Amino acid sequence: MINLSDREISAEIIASCRLGDRDAFRALYDVYKDRVYSISLYFFHGDQAMATDVSQQVFLKLMTSIGQFRGDAEFSTWLYRLVVNACMDAVRHSKSEAIISDRFRMEAFAGTGSQEEDYARAEMANSVRAAVSALPPKFRIAVLLRYFEDLSYEQMAEALHCSMGTVASRLSRGHKILAERLKGLISAKK
Amino acid sequence: MFTKHFSGQLASYIDGELAQRKVQQAELHLGQCARCRTECEQVRYGMAVLEHLPLVEAPEGAWASIEAAFQQSRSRTTATTGRWRLAFAATVVLVLAGVAYWAGVHQSGMRWEIVRLAGSPIVGAKQIREAGRVGAGEWIETDSRSRAAVKVGEIGSVEVGPNTRVRVVAMRPDEHRLALLRGEIRARIYAPPRLFFVDTASGTAVDLGCEYELKTDEDGFGMLRVTKGWVSFQWKGLESLVPAGASCRTRPHVGPGIPYFDDASENLKQALESFAFEKGGNETLSIVLTESRARDTLTLWHLLSRVEVGDRERVYDRIAALTPVPDGVSREQALKLNPETLKRWKEELSWTW
Numbered sequence: 001m002i003n004l005s006d007r008e009i010s011a012e013i014i015a016s017c018r019l020g021d022r023d024a025f026r027a028l029y030d031v032y033k034d035r036v037y038s039i040s041l042y043f044f045h046g047d048q049a050m051a052t053d054v055s056q057q058v059f060l061k062l063m064t065s066i067g068q069f070r071g072d073a074e075f076s077t078w079l080y081r082l083v084v085n086a087c088m089d090a091v092r093h094s095k096s097e098a099i100i101s102d103r104f105r106m107e108a109f110a111g112t113g114s115q116e117e118d119y120a121r122a123e124m125a126n127s128v129r130a131a132v133s134a135l136p137p138k139f140r141i142a143v144l145l146r147y148f149e150d151l152s153y154e155q156m157a158e159a160l161h162c163s164m165g166t167v168a169s170r171l172s173r174g175h176k177i178l179a180e181r182l183k184g185l186i187s188a189k190k
Numbered sequence: 191m192f193t194k195h196f197s198g199q200l201a202s203y204i205d206g207e208l209a210q211r212k213v214q215q216a217e218l219h220l221g222q223c224a225r226c227r228t229e230c231e232q233v234r235y236g237m238a239v240l241e242h243l244p245l246v247e248a249p250e251g252a253w254a255s256i257e258a259a260f261q262q263s264r265s266r267t268t269a270t271t272g273r274w275r276l277a278f279a280a281t282v283v284l285v286l287a288g289v290a291y292w293a294g295v296h297q298s299g300m301r302w303e304i305v306r307l308a309g310s311p312i313v314g315a316k317q318i319r320e321a322g323r324v325g326a327g328e329w330i331e332t333d334s335r336s337r338a339a340v341k342v343g344e345i346g347s348v349e350v351g352p353n354t355r356v357r358v359v360a361m362r363p364d365e366h367r368l369a370l371l372r373g374e375i376r377a378r379i380y381a382p383p384r385l386f387f388v389d390t391a392s393g394t395a396v397d398l399g400c401e402y403e404l405k406t407d408e409d410g411f412g413m414l415r416v417t418k419g420w421v422s423f424q425w426k427g428l429e430s431l432v433p434a435g436a437s438c439r440t441r442p443h444v445g446p447g448i449p450y451f452d453d454a455s456e457n458l459k460q461a462l463e464s465f466a467f468e469k470g471g472n473e474t475l476s477i478v479l480t481e482s483r484a485r486d487t488l489t490l491w492h493l494l495s496r497v498e499v500g501d502r503e504r505v506y507d508r509i510a511a512l513t514p515v516p517d518g519v520s521r522e523q524a525l526k527l528n529p530e531t532l533k534r535w536k537e538e539l540s541w542t543w
Contacts (some may be wrong), residue, residue: 009296022257026222026253029253033248033253034247035247036248037246037252038245048249052252055248055261058260060256060260061380063229063256063260065380066298085419092435094494098329121242124242125243125244128242129243138538138541142239147237153202153207159449163537164207166534168207169516169517170200171233172198172201172233173201175232175233175236175237176197176200176232176236178235178239178240179232179233179235180232182235
């Protein structure tokens, strides 16, 4: 098994993937799986089935089309472009976006521990999840990409098919909406 | 100096993504503008609260499902390729034998594989029994009972429907091009945008990463229906962008019509056709505007640059009534059809398409 530290995606690994090397694909998957899944999960309001389906689509697409990755863009930019396309395609084909948004699936985020000391932290996390979930899709995906992947604005523009100015505008507006909805949360819960 | 508020750039300022010259301008402005200072703190706070959003581990069994799907996809490809190769080799052995086999292998790299799905499809003058190959310049023709599937290099496939005549024009890595004289094709392309093109009498369908159906007659009366991704239909500088779930009619000497979502109202579709192709007047435009939902800003955005100058304001106002006009889009520039403004507006509107 190939072990990769975070983001150490070398040209050799990509080349191995192109040759159909199972271990190389697995190594790529291990590096990105949690972030791709988390972005999909928060994007789809905690819908685990949808997040799993979208994540699988993304990695399957990656495996079947890695020959088309030309290396003139960073690998992560290309990957997150697949994520954005998969998420937005799913939104376009889903009639239930608004409905799901209204009944945010909190159960998907049930914590691993139930200790009372974690209660406040869990409550805060739930508030943030609900606020992110209520963002319009274009703001939501931008905020999640920036937060989980820390892409540069240039990379985000590439992944989101828009200009860097639009990225800045969406992030500004998205974070402002979050701040308005979560006003006082940090100080109140500390 | 920033004399205007810079709400839209606050995130880039905080994230250190603003150019140095603009940073200085921003800081000067922040020193003088309480509103922007407040908003800046809000954006900072909005970023800070995300620290409470934990990374969630992907389900344990996910990799097994992905790998199984991948193996399935590879075995399908291998099996299909195997059948094609066998048929090809048999043909070569029968016709040319011996050394000609190697010539055939060499040639196969420059031809696309084609398989019969039904009836008796023809490539050039030759009937395809099970599988064969098609090269640049050759025609594929089907009758009312025939269908065929063409593997478009390494980028996807095209199903050729009944009563269709289509020619392979180019098969280069950077340009895969068909000319659809008449009939219907269904394309599934898994390549970066602008590598697959289909010419018709009323324009060219440019793949932007998608699946779609395209039908036309020899005069250019046709229909494009997109089921996944986007297609750009172009004719003499006119372009219609058609996303998944939308369709666009085509007409000779007019090119692509105005795209509309398949679930738009019948009144809208009828009025749109009348307006686009039959010089429908004010009344039909009024129906289109009245019947439009937020999602139909796809139609209205295209309409904006195709109506007479006098009607442009009505279209602008309707879009603005359906969805907030974003930062960076001014009424004045939109009515002047400023390309950057229209592009910016499309980027925003397309999230509802």
